[in-house]
Amino acid sequence: MMSAKLWAPALTACALATSIALVGCSKDPKDAQQAGAAQQMPPTEVGVIVAQPQSVEQSVELSGRTTAYEISEVRPQTSGVVLKRLFAEGSYVREGQALYEIDSSSNRATVDNARAAIASAEAELNVLRIKEGRYRQLVGSNAISKQEYDDIVGQVKLAEATLNANQATLKNAQINLGYSTVRAPISGQTNRSTVTVGALVTANQADPLVTVQRLDPIYVDINQSSAELLRLRQQLSKGALDSSNNTKVQLKLEDGSDYPVEGRLAFSDASVNPDTGTVTLRAVFANPNHLLLPGMFANAKIVQGIIPNAYLIPQAAITRTPTGQAIAMLVNAKGAVESRPITTVGVQGKDWIVTDGLKAGDKVIVDGIAKVKPEQQVTAKPYQPQAAAPQGAQGAAGQAKPAAQAAAKTEQKATSNS
Secondary structure (H helix, E strand, O other), X not given: OHHHHHHHHHHHHHHXXXXXXXXXXXXXXXXXXXXXXXHHOOOEEEEEEEOOOEEXXXXXXXXXXXXXXXXXXXXOOOOEEEEEEOOOOOOEEOOOOXXXXXXXXXXXXXXXXXXXXXXXXXXXXXXXXXXXXXXXXXHHOOOOOHHHHHHHHHHHHHHHHHHHHHHHHHHHXXXXXXXXXXXXXXXXXXXOOOOOOOOEEOOOOOOOOEXXXXXXXXXXXXXXXXXXXXXXXXXXXXXXXXXXXXXXXXXXXOOOOEOOOXXXXXXXXXXXXXXXXXXXXXXXXXXXXXXXXXXXXXXXXXXXXXXXXXXXXXXXXXXXXXXXXXXXXXXXXXXXXXXXXXXXXXXXXXXXXXXXXXXXXXXXXXXXXXXXXXXXXXXXXXXXOOOOOXXXXXXXXXXXXXXXXXXXXXXXXXXXXX
16 A cells, blocks of 8 residues: 555656647647547547438328218208108118108199199090091091191190190199108218208298208318429429329328228319418228218328338438538538438338439438537447437436436545545
């Protein structure tokens, strides 16, 4: 122990002399300090990924609302009092199924009257035809004038026309009688009935008796900005996108869950809404369990096209200048950091979609990007995404860190005292 205390002043004097000599050899003290730091500090380690081109789906997420595939507002086509409601409210009805029965007394009387008119017209026509046959024989022997025969022929034709008119009246009366039973025009789900038994309804009234909606399949009407649509069409015209498979649509519901059935894009509106500056897109989804109901809000993810030779780069690797230019930091062949501007066209998950500025095999810095600057020598290692630690583990780590620091201070004090 005594020998160590004797040698300590000598060692301190040697270290002081060495540092003075180094400072004296350098013309600039700052250069000397930087040179000493460079000799002591190893190159900074950074996590990199190797850029590889691939075909990437370019998609957009837009808001929309569900709409029934078919809607029928059922109105009476004849007047009368409702005698029966023949369906349960909210139930599924099939096309042609009877929904209401309206008092048909007036319509039946109209049918009977039309039949009587037909019988009268037929009897009169038979009399005139017999008379026309006799006149034909008499006019041949000049027993009657030609004028008399022409008059009877005209009466026969008039009676035939009257009979045809009465038959048409009968058909119309029978149609109105059929309207006394109100039937479902389409198959679908009914809503609440607006009338009850005993209510007086009129033909073609403004208020529907009930509304029938077909819910399988179902529409989702989506609004897309005209500017976004214009940019997409320009990309398609330049060949930057492959639109061979751009009809797929995925749906996210109001509660954040994904709808299990994939839909297809049915059509795009041909005009822009001047009030909102948007274009309406319509997608069709199968809805066998009637999970989707008309009026529900949903987010639709539409695959607009396939971008060939694009790169997926983690968002943490991309920074932007005050002007909005995207910048990536790369490690070149000499192991130095290189700054390079790139072009991004969208996001897929947690990655940027990069279409310009990178080459296959480029090493893009993801981890440690805040610790480096251009032309700095670094050591590249494969980037390992860090899994999110549980809250309990983070709390334990936070408590362990001050304890470790306290232990290190205690150890230093013990060494100095010895």
